[in-house]
Amino acid sequence: MIRPRRSLLFMPGSNARALEKGRNLPADGLILDLEDSVAPDAKAAAREQIAKAVAADGYGKRELLIRINSLDTSWWSDDVAMAGQAATDGILVPKVSTVEDLRLVRDRLAEVGADPALKVWAMIETARAVLDADLLAATVHEQGSRLAGFVFGPNDISRETRIRMLPGRSTMLPMISHCILATRAHGLEILDGPYSDFANTDGFAQECIQARDLGFDGKTLIHPGQIDACNAIFTPPAAEVADARKIIAAFELPENASRGAIQIDGRMVERLHAEMARRTIAIADAIAAAGK
Ligand SMILES: CC(C)(COP(=O)(O)OP(=O)(O)OC[C@H]1O[C@@H](n2cnc3c(N)ncnc32)[C@H](O)[C@@H]1OP(=O)(O)O)[C@@H](O)C(=O)NCCC(=O)NCCSC(=O)C[C@H](O)C(=O)O
Numbered sequence: 001m002i003r004p005r006r007s008l009l010f011m012p013g014s015n016a017r018a019l020e021k022g023r024n025l026p027a028d029g030l031i032l033d034l035e036d037s038v039a040p041d042a043k044a045a046a047r048e049q050i051a052k053a054v055a056a057d058g059y060g061k062r063e064l065l066i067r068i069n070s071l072d073t074s075w076w077s078d079d080v081a082m083a084g085q086a087a088t089d090g091i092l093v094p095k096v097s098t099v100e101d102l103r104l105v106r107d108r109l110a111e112v113g114a115d116p117a118l119k120v121w122a123m124i125e126t127a128r129a130v131l132d133a134d135l136l137a138a139t140v141h142e143q144g145s146r147l148a149g150f151v152f153g154p155n156d157i158s159r160e161t162r163i164r165m166l167p168g169r170s171t172m173l174p175m176i177s178h179c180i181l182a183t184r185a186h187g188l189e190i191l192d193g194p195y196s197d198f199a200n201t202d203g204f205a206q207e208c209i210q211a212r213d214l215g216f217d218g219k220t221l222i223h224p225g226q227i228d229a230c231n232a233i234f235t236p237p238a239a240e241v242a243d244a245r246k247i248i249a250a251f252e253l254p255e256n257a258s259r260g261a262i263q264i265d266g267r268m269v270e271r272l273h274a275e276m277a278r279r280t281i282a283i284a285d286a287i288a289a290a291g292k
């Protein structure tokens with residue numbers, strides 16, 4: 001089943017006001033954070049607060065992920081124990097670098113008896129993870145894997161590699177495309193990283209358009225003011241949906257039953273375009289069904 005993932009808003013697990021606000025924000029998903037937005041001495045309280053907020057529910061159809069702390073900290077194991085028992089859709093694992101990292105998380109989730117439907121998302125934000133993106137994505141085929149996709153992490157990549165984050169992202173485009181290819185080769189999803197300068201609405205909109213055109217499924221956000229623009233940019237435009245319906249209808253005509261390529265309004269259209277059209281319609285329908 002296709003799920004709209006146009007906008008996933010990060011919120012600090014230590015911020016009760018944000019957790020409360022998340023119940024009414026129009027984001028497709030929320031990422032309740034235990035990692036970088038939570039100070040070291042607030043980790044335990046944030047973990048408890050997230051558990052209570054999820055148990056109290058009220059998040060409706062929004063996809064809920066909990067970002068745990070990285071595997072080189074003393075917190076991650078308790079984070080997984082809490083997240084594995086919480087009624088969410090998945091966990092987001094930061095600073096994944098090796099396939100062994102993903103196996104550790106898989107085994108810990110099994111140990112705590114997590115619901116088999118709970119998914120794992122990996123943040124790709126180390127040089128090693130970018131280089132080995134294909135290997136990481138390939139773990140989806142392993143027994144017991146819960147991997148659903150990647151979230152790109154430009155800030156940590158920049159920190160580790162000293163590659164600068166520039167407007168237009170010219171310095172990061174090769175690695176972004178590399179990660180997107182790795183996910184698609186294994187049937188996974190991928191979300192773009194956040195845009196920190198939340199007061200710069202034009203810059204944000206340009207980055208969303210770029211993210212969509214590069215092939216990301218959606219974008220992670222850090223401020224509620226970014227949701228509407230992000231949703232609008234990642235929503236298939238009405239004209240694209242109408243065109244998709246036309247393509248499907250054309251291939252369903254008896255006279256086209258045995259044709260691989262046809263003509264619509266002066267353009268060549270092939271069956272691969274019908275496949276793309278079906279995805280466009282499925283996303284548009286899923287957005288409509290979610291009432292957004
Ligand atoms: C960046 C912020 C600290 C700004 O917060 P604040 O100063 O409170 O902003 P505003 O006054 O404009 O807020 C207006 C109202 O909106 C609420 N709010 C703000 N942010 C959020 C949010 N993320 N979720 C829910 N609600 C939010 C405020 O409470 C105000 O509400 P009201 O009281 O009704 O007026 C803040 O936006 C923030 O903390 N953002 C999230 C930070 C975060 O989660 N960071 C981690 C993810 S990014 C990352 O980790 C990078 C990645 O790993 C990489 O490597 O690239």
Ligand SMILES: [Mg+2]
Binds near residue numbers: 036
């Ligand atoms: Mg990061």
